[in-house]
Amino acid sequence: MTQQTWDELGGTLPSDQFRAASDAIVANIEEVIEGKTATVRLALAVLLAEGHLLIEDVPGVGKTKLAKALARSIDCSVRRIQFTPDLLPSDVTGVSVYNQETHDFEFKPGAVFANLVVGDEINRASPKTQSALLECMEERQVTVDGVTYELQTPFMVIATQNPIEMEGTYPLPEAQRDRFTARIAMGYPDPGAELAMLDVHGGRDPIHELRPVSDAATVRKLIATVRDVHVADAVKQYAVDLVTATRESPDLRLGASPRATLQLLRTARAVAALEGRDYVLPDDLQALAVPVLAHRVIPTADAQLARRTTDAIVSELVHRLALPHERQRSPYDTRPPSGDGTGRSQYEPRRR
Amino acid sequence: MRGRRHLGFVAAAATLLAAAPMSTIYDRWTWLVQCAVVVGLIAGAATLTRWWRAPVWAQGLSMVAALLLGLTWIFPSGQELVSLLPTPGTLTHFGSLLASSGEDMRSYGVPVQDLDSLLFITALGVGGVAIVVDLLTVGMRRPALAGLPMLAIYSVPVAVHVDSVSAVPFVIGAVGFLWLLAADNVDRVRHFGRRFTGDGRDVDVWEPSPLAAAGRRLAVIGVAVAVLLPLAVPGMTSGLLSQLGTGGGGEGNGRPGQGGSPGRVNLFAQLSGELNRSEQRDMVKVTTNDPDPFYLRFAVADDFGRTGFGPRSPEGAPVTQGLPDPRDMSREQNAGITRTQYQAEVEIVDFAMPFLPVYTAPVSTRNVDGNWRYDPTMQVLYSERASSRNKKYSFEFVRSEYTPAALAAAPQLAPEHAFRKLYTTVEPVREVEELVGRLTTGKRNDYDRVRAIYDHFSRKNGFSYALNTEGGTSGQDIVNFLTNKVGFCQQYAAAMTWLVREAGVPARVAFGFTSANRSSNTYTLTNNNLHAWTEVYFTGIGWVPFDPTPAASITGSWRSEWAPDPDAPEQSPTAPSASAGPTADPSAGAESPDGAERPLDEAFDGGAGIAPDSGPRWPLWVVAVAVLLVLLLTVPALRRVLLRRRRQVRAAAAASTLASVTADGDVPPGVARVVLSDSELARARADAHAAWDELVDTLVDFRVRVDPAETPRATADRLVREGLTAGTADEAVRLLGHAEERARYAREPLRHGPLADALRSVRRALSAGADRRTRLVAATLPPSVLYRWRLAAMDLSAGFVGFTGRFRDRLLRWSPRRVLANRPSR
Ligand SMILES: Nc1ncnc2c1ncn2[C@@H]1O[C@H](COP(=O)(O)OP(=O)(O)O)[C@@H](O)[C@H]1O
Numbered sequence A: 001m002t003q004q005t006w007d008e009l010g011g012t013l014p015s016d017q018f019r020a021a022s023d024a025i026v027a028n029i030e031e032v033i034e035g036k037t038a039t040v041r042l043a044l045a046v047l048l049a050e051g052h053l054l055i056e057d058v059p060g061v062g063k064t065k066l067a068k069a070l071a072r073s074i075d076c077s078v079r080r081i082q083f084t085p086d087l088l089p090s091d092v093t094g095v096s097v098y099n100q101e102t103h104d105f106e107f108k109p110g111a112v113f114a115n116l117v118v119g120d121e122i123n124r125a126s127p128k129t130q131s132a133l134l135e136c137m138e139e140r141q142v143t144v145d146g147v148t149y150e151l152q153t154p155f156m157v158i159a160t161q162n163p164i165e166m167e168g169t170y171p172l173p174e175a176q177r178d179r180f181t182a183r184i185a186m187g188y189p190d191p192g193a194e195l196a197m198l199d200v201h202g203g204r205d206p207i208h209e210l211r212p213v214s215d216a217a218t219v220r221k222l223i224a225t226v227r228d229v230h231v232a233d234a235v236k237q238y239a240v241d242l243v244t245a246t247r248e249s250p251d252l253r254l255g256a257s258p259r260a261t262l263q264l265l266r267t268a269r270a271v272a273a274l275e276g277r278d279y280v281l282p283d284d285l286q287a288l289a290v291p292v293l294a295h296r297v298i299p300t301a302d303a304q305l306a307r308r309t310t311d312a313i314v315s316e317l318v319h320r321l322a323l324p325h326e327r328q329r330s331p332y333d334t335r336p337p338s339g340d341g342t343g344r345s346q347y348e349p350r351r352r
Numbered sequence B: 001m002r003g004r005r006h007l008g009f010v011a012a013a014a015t016l017l018a019a020a021p022m023s024t025i026y027d028r029w030t031w032l033v034q035c036a037v038v039v040g041l042i043a044g045a046a047t048l049t050r051w052w053r054a055p056v057w058a059q060g061l062s063m064v065a066a067l068l069l070g071l072t073w074i075f076p077s078g079q080e081l082v083s084l085l086p087t088p089g090t091l092t093h094f095g096s097l098l099a100s101s102g103e104d105m106r107s108y109g110v111p112v113q114d115l116d117s118l119l120f121i122t123a124l125g126v127g128g129v130a131i132v133v134d135l136l137t138v139g140m141r142r143p144a145l146a147g148l149p150m151l152a153i154y155s156v157p158v159a160v161h162v163d164s165v166s167a168v169p170f171v172i173g174a175v176g177f178l179w180l181l182a183a184d185n186v187d188r189v190r191h192f193g194r195r196f197t198g199d200g201r202d203v204d205v206w207e208p209s210p211l212a213a214a215g216r217r218l219a220v221i222g223v224a225v226a227v228l229l230p231l232a233v234p235g236m237t238s239g240l241l242s243q244l245g246t247g248g249g250g251e252g253n254g255r256p257g258q259g260g261s262p263g264r265v266n267l268f269a270q271l272s273g274e275l276n277r278s279e280q281r282d283m284v285k286v287t288t289n290d291p292d293p294f295y296l297r298f299a300v301a302d303d304f305g306r307t308g309f310g311p312r313s314p315e316g317a318p319v320t321q322g323l324p325d326p327r328d329m330s331r332e333q334n335a336g337i338t339r340t341q342y343q344a345e346v347e348i349v350d351f352a353m354p355f356l357p358v359y360t361a362p363v364s365t366r367n368v369d370g371n372w373r374y375d376p377t378m379q380v381l382y383s384e385r386a387s388s389r390n391k392k393y394s395f396e397f398v399r400s401e402y403t404p405a406a407l408a409a410a411p412q413l414a415p416e417h418a419f420r421k422l423y424t425t426v427e428p429v430r431e432v433e434e435l436v437g438r439l440t441t442g443k444r445n446d447y448d449r450v451r452a453i454y455d456h457f458s459r460k461n462g463f464s465y466a467l468n469t470e471g472g473t474s475g476q477d478i479v480n481f482l483t484n485k486v487g488f489c490q491q492y493a494a495a496m497t498w499l500v501r502e503a504g505v506p507a508r509v510a511f512g513f514t515s516a517n518r519s520s521n522t523y524t525l526t527n528n529n530l531h532a533w534t535e536v537y538f539t540g541i542g543w544v545p546f547d548p549t550p551a552a553s554i555t556g557s558w559r560s561e562w563a564p565d566p567d568a569p570e571q572s573p574t575a576p577s578a579s580a581g582p583t584a585d586p587s588a589g590a591e592s593p594d595g596a597e598r599p600l601d602e603a604f605d606g607g608a609g610i611a612p613d614s615g616p617r618w619p620l621w622v623v624a625v626a627v628l629l630v631l632l633l634t635v636p637a638l639r640r641v642l643l644r645r646r647r648q649v650r651a652a653a654a655a656s657t658l659a660s661v662t663a664d665g666d667v668p669p670g671v672a673r674v675v676l677s678d679s680e681l682a683r684a685r686a687d688a689h690a691a692w693d694e695l696v697d698t699l700v701d702f703r704v705r706v707d708p709a710e711t712p713r714a715t716a717d718r719l720v721r722e723g724l725t726a727g728t729a730d731e732a733v734r735l736l737g738h739a740e741e742r743a744r745y746a747r748e749p750l751r752h753g754p755l756a757d758a759l760r761s762v763r764r765a766l767s768a769g770a771d772r773r774t775r776l777v778a779a780t781l782p783p784s785v786l787y788r789w790r791l792a793a794m795d796l797s798a799g800f801v802g803f804t805g806r807f808r809d810r811l812l813r814w815s816p817r818r819v820l821a822n823r824p825s826r
């Protein structure tokens, strides 16, 4: 595992403390976001997996709210960038300005110099500005005028965006999308949650009363604990099988990158830890396949014509792909033959 | 359309080729010319109608019309219009041809001369086949089915010929069929357009496709199965092979259609045919050290049917497995029975039958191969395949003789004895019943009854011998004989058999040669020595011969103490036969006194012991095969049970050892956690895996879906969700899933889980939820075991195919064609 530590993470936490800390954050966020436990936990998992989160959904379902609530729950530096068409890359990364007094260039850090960066409506900025995030998201550093500045840990970008089909948007380039660990959709709250929302949020917005329940140091410890989660060889194999399947699928023009494999496993660790386990299950990978992989792959023209979303394609892959090392022991496959007839064998991993 | 026309001609040609076996029947080739004309006309008619795009039925009609025209032209009756168009007169002529063809078929032996009737039926048959083949091939595009009518042609020479026929004409016919198939296939492929290889090279229509390899493999397997299966299955050789093989029916017996297997020979017809021959020919030479041999016997007619007596299909083991010795079977009934062992050597000169003539009862043979079998009840040596033609063999036999007292002492046949049904059934005829009633009143035992009947056929009662009588043995024939009292051996034998059976005593007709033309110890037996006599079954003794034919008229007739000649003066019962026929050897037959060489031999139980337990051998086979089948069927269930037991034991042991480990760990105070060693971890893992595998197998057995893409947790959840664990086993199945996922993915496996109990409760819940059929199948033929076996077999065959493929590739590398062709590699 080639994981670079940007600075000391601190020791790991025993499981009960981990649970207490993580549960506190989730509960805190849930005070403002009604009925979205799974989404909230996933967002937290991405934070603990040292990844970046892309929240994509139609307007008005609480994307900004979630991002803000997560940022507020942790006592760390938070910056917010509202992406607009006229936003400049230097607004994001920072700029060197000439200081008259010191007769020298002085670096004025941009919005990314924080633990949590909330990038709202990211696809409203021009691709040029979007690309300013490329280096910092992957390498956690900013290079301006030849000088490289390190970012802090934890560092997480939480971006929100409207679906691509909406008007006045610039779709994120593939390279940019690939840097987001997971893309989650908010979805409409169910009627009960919406009723509760009306009761609680009817008067004033509870986000203003939200107090941080954790700090950067605790989050670093949580991250260290997550890194310690055990991944069996079979699970690693399964992760590789999964991304290989996306690369070999006839429905996909572009499969998932090795970065996706890495982040898939990392997020799976975080999810396992949040569930109180110290080992990753293939179930975790299966649950994460769509949020982690679907936004990185590109369907073929045929699949697009057939209106098959990448979400559907990826989840179908998950349903088809056999677990590794199963065949020697229990070779059965008594599933009814699939309707579309495009044999399941093409999703079988190519192993001898 | 061009392809179809072409196919039509191929069909016609294939029909002609398939008719090639007819050449073995005919002396000359007229039939072929006529058939070619007929088939050509039919093909022409078919082509014409197809050209007009007539519907299939119209094509058929036109072909029938062409056949009619052709036949009219070839076999004119003289009443045609313009000497071509058939009239009612023509049809009557055809009818008479047909009728006489039936007659002629029976009366002419192969190879036959050009008889109009036979030629007519041949042309008609081949023409009919041509029509059917054409319709099947071109009209319905089912050329494979066309093989059936072609096979019909095949069957004609097979049925007619009594011994093996040259295979060449059959091969020609088969080639015709293959041609038809290939032509149709090429035509089919053409419909798709032209064939190309991957690199765009045009492929010749005759070049096999890659699929051909699979086809070849299938064909090889099919042929192997077809050849091996009949060999492997006992008793199957008596089916098809016996039909194809040679049969009996000495040639020139005037009934060429009567050959075939031992059970089908018309013995009476052949007997009368041979006896009525004007010229005499040597058939068998036999040399024996028996100074006064009884008849050389070869066949038995023991089955009573509508047309009289006929042979049953014999059943028995190959002679190479040894013959039953009547001495071994002797019971308490041995007083008054003498038996002597002799030896004899037989050289067949001109006698073709599916039987080998022997003296009764043979106990060992030499130079008789495993094709020959011995029916211990019929006491005949027979073969389904081979013919006695030109055989030379020797055998030892046990000759038995009986005193009248011994026969008289034999008990009556038990009413429920199998022989009663087999050997005492006759058609009820009033005259016969009256006669038997009259003859046997006051007789107290079987022997007396049989003797009364036997003595009835005497000169005193007006019986005389004449060869030129009708030889039938049906009810009316026998009544005629009993009233006319003139006949020859087969009527005497059949009549006596009939009467004895009527009297309730088992009896049958035996066939053989009388002993004649003696020179030293060798007898040369001719067609005139063929003979038939009666054999009567006495309980505990066996089959005892009685020869009711007037001894004076039979060369070499042999009379015994228990059946003396009723015509002879009381004192010397054997004298008259000396003056028998012109070729009679005075010393051969009855000259020697009956009691002469009858010293203190042991008793002979002529087959009585054999009969009851040797006749029906097949039930044993059936039982054995059934037992084997049942055993085979239980193998999967057994395997499943063993597997389950092993895994259960594992799971149970796992729980206990782990418990003990924890207990041990608890002993030293302060040790909070027991650290298991690697091997213990591995064992705990394996135990959890075993439990899970067992669960999966159970699921498969109860036809619950098993999804290789599902994790243990998801599987357990699904089972609970779908209610398959019926609530009671929810916990158990979750535990199993948890144990398995821990074993697979966690640092440490689950360490104490009552996995065995969990397994049991899940199995119970699944079984309760399944329907009865599923439960039954799960218990008897567990799908999990079958599935695994099937997979293993598939892997094996895949491996084999891969291996042969590699092997062939390696060979191909050295193929000269490849070296020379120098075409761009793909
Ligand atoms: N699941 C939810 N729980 C609580 N409030 C919600 C939820 N979804 C939407 N809202 C409310 O809807 C409003 C719009 O939310 P916002 O985050 O600004 O939407 P977006 O950024 O997706 O356009 C907010 O006032 C928020 O309180």
Ligand SMILES: [Mg+2]
Binding pocket: A060, A063, A064, A065, A120, A160
């Ligand atoms: Mg918003």
